[in-house]
Amino acid sequence: MSALKKTNLNSVVQLRTTVDENLATSLAALGYTQSFSLIDTKLVLGYSTVLIAVGLYFADKKFGFNAIFNQTVAAIVIYSILNVALWYLTSTAAYKDVKYIGHDNKGNQIKVATWTTGYEPLYHVKISTTTGTKKKVNTLESTFEFTKLFDGIGYYKEEQLTKLFETELEKIGKKSI
Known part of the structure; x- marks a missing residue:
């Protein structure tokens, strides 16, 4: 539904808000269920x-x-x-900018914090996963250009965010081995 809504490409705040609002959808496609406890x-x-x-x-x-x-x-x-x-x-650092907390059917937890700085059209993401019974935490910070997540007119491309998160989660998985 949000793909039908056009976003102002000149507003970093609107771009970030649109992507933040669609985090749950992209992460649900990757098997995560959002937790609303926070x-x-x-x-x-x-x-x-x-x-x-x-x-x-x-x-x-x-x-x-x-x-x-x-x-x-x-x-x-x-x-x-x-x-x-x-x-x-x-x-505080543990919860600042956290936009999504969820878990998968294996009991692994994911926490996603996002932010932008000034007027730069960059989407900063910090992904933390907690896996296993020993609660091992893996963290990865990345930056995406909004041009990867929106077309030239301003329509959001949900599948692109899902692919980006899938790639980042694979990096975290390789990092934890």
């Missing part, structure tokens, strides 16, 4: 902080600040802890 965790943490803020607002309106001072301090501490956890999941 996304769900971020959502729960984010919504929890909003609920704390809303609860404090209404409690302050109903009871007054002095009456709920101790509860406010406790809520601020919990709010801070949740925000630190959310920051950790979005900013």
Whole structure:
């Protein structure tokens, strides 16, 4: 369906977004199923902080600040802890720019982080695979030109991304031997 949507070839952000949105489709073609645990965790943490803020607002309106001072301090501490956890999941090296986490039917895990730098039409990809019972982690960083993933008019070529990932996963497999 996304192949029917035309992308602005002059916008690096739109190019990256289009490819990021189609990662799951390409990796599904290679036998991976997406795991939403990281996304769900971020959502729960984010919504929890909003609920704390809303609860404090209404409690302050109903009871007054002095009456709920101790509860406010406790809520601020919990709010801070949740925000630190959310920051950790979005900013630290282990999770920064992670757009896809999935697994195959053998229990191997794949984590894909993607980014662009400035206005360069380059798609940077870091693929990490975790294989075996000993949880051996293999990592490979690559860079693709967006011209390989889009035609001259701006239509996304899904099969090209699938082939690129297949090639990169083969490199990781050879590297782990």
